[in-house]
Amino acid sequence: MERIPILRMGRLLLVTIQVDMHDQLALALQDDLTNRIVRDRANGVLIDISALDVVDSFIGRMISNIAAMARVLDARTVVVGMRPAVAITLVELGLELPGVRTALNVERGMALLQSENE
Amino acid sequence: MVLSTGVVLSTGTITITEERVVPLRSSEDVVRLRQVVREQAVALKFSLVDQTKVVTAASELARNTVIYGKGGDAHVSLLLNGGKHGLRLRFVDQGPGIADVELAMKDGYTSGGGLGLGLGGAKRLSDDIKIVTGPAGTSISITKWKPF
Numbered sequence A: 001m002e003r004i005p006i007l008r009m010g011r012l013l014l015v016t017i018q019v020d021m022h023d024q025l026a027l028a029l030q031d032d033l034t035n036r037i038v039r040d041r042a043n044g045v046l047i048d049i050s051a052l053d054v055v056d057s058f059i060g061r062m063i064s065n066i067a068a069m070a071r072v073l074d075a076r077t078v079v080v081g082m083r084p085a086v087a088i089t090l091v092e093l094g095l096e097l098p099g100v101r102t103a104l105n106v107e108r109g110m111a112l113l114q115s116e117n118e
Numbered sequence B: 001m002v003l004s005t006g007v008v009l010s011t012g013t014i015t016i017t018e019e020r021v022v023p024l025r026s027s028e029d030v031v032r033l034r035q036v037v038r039e040q041a042v043a044l045k046f047s048l049v050d051q052t053k054v055v056t057a058a059s060e061l062a063r064n065t066v067i068y069g070k071g072g073d074a075h076v077s078l079l080l081n082g083g084k085h086g087l088r089l090r091f092v093d094q095g096p097g098i099a100d101v102e103l104a105m106k107d108g109y110t111s112g113g114g115l116g117l118g119l120g121g122a123k124r125l126s127d128d129i130k131i132v133t134g135p136a137g138t139s140i141s142i143t144k145w146k147p148f
């Protein structure tokens, strides 16, 4: 099966979601990230969703799950680049992303993760 | 996918000018449907926010069709009412039906492992929702109009 690539930068893991993910692909990413946090001893996860023009309850749940599992493994998660139309739609959908921090772009997201892990 | 153009059906003052049928059997089909709905919303010149809302609602209902309805079809129709344009999405399956619609519509209610946001969310993201369900299957349709 195709997989979303995960890059490592020091102790941060970076994921840029560039395709409209079907549900199995989203689940595979969730598993892969959890494994990589352990294997790479990562303390931060940055997920760039700036290319996503839709985030529904399934993708939303995947993001929450990743953040929750990362927390258990002592890593922080930041989601960056959420489009305004997506943010508006998520609120109306009723989806809250508890425990998920967001930042405007990759740069700010990295700064946020680095400052916390100092 | 079945594509037909021209006047397919005329009910009251609402005219269906085009209808497509998208099969829904897998989560890849849900992605395909999102793309078809996006294309149609763009063709109708929906605002970016309204495009996003209707695609998200479609994604929720399509996933329900695949998971709970054991697969089915989405009927994507372009509507004309006077000078007003709209999009109607109808999700049809021959699954077990929804036992208690009122309960199923409640945010947070799920019989599977979901968040229970799909039906309530689809209602809030569209202008109206109509649910017909029974032991022989379920049909859920939502409509979104383009504001003048």
Ligand SMILES: Nc1ncnc2c1ncn2[C@@H]1O[C@H](COP(=O)(O)OP(=O)(O)OP(=O)(O)O)[C@@H](O)[C@H]1O
Pocket (backbone or CB within 6 Å): A057, A058, B060, B064, B065, B068, B069, B093, B095, B096, B097, B098, B099, B104, B105, B109, B110, B111, B112, B113, B114, B115, B116, B117, B118, B119, B120, B138
């Ligand atoms: N097409 C359908 N056929 C049978 N039951 C359905 C159908 N659609 C929805 N349901 C029932 O309604 C419930 C609520 O659906 P809803 O989409 O709101 O939440 P969910 O799918 O359980 O979770 P989420 O969509 O947040 O991941 C479902 O758990 C299921 O029991």
Ligand SMILES: [Mg+2]
Pocket (backbone or CB within 6 Å): B060, B063, B064, B114, B117, B118, B119
């Ligand atoms: Mg659902």
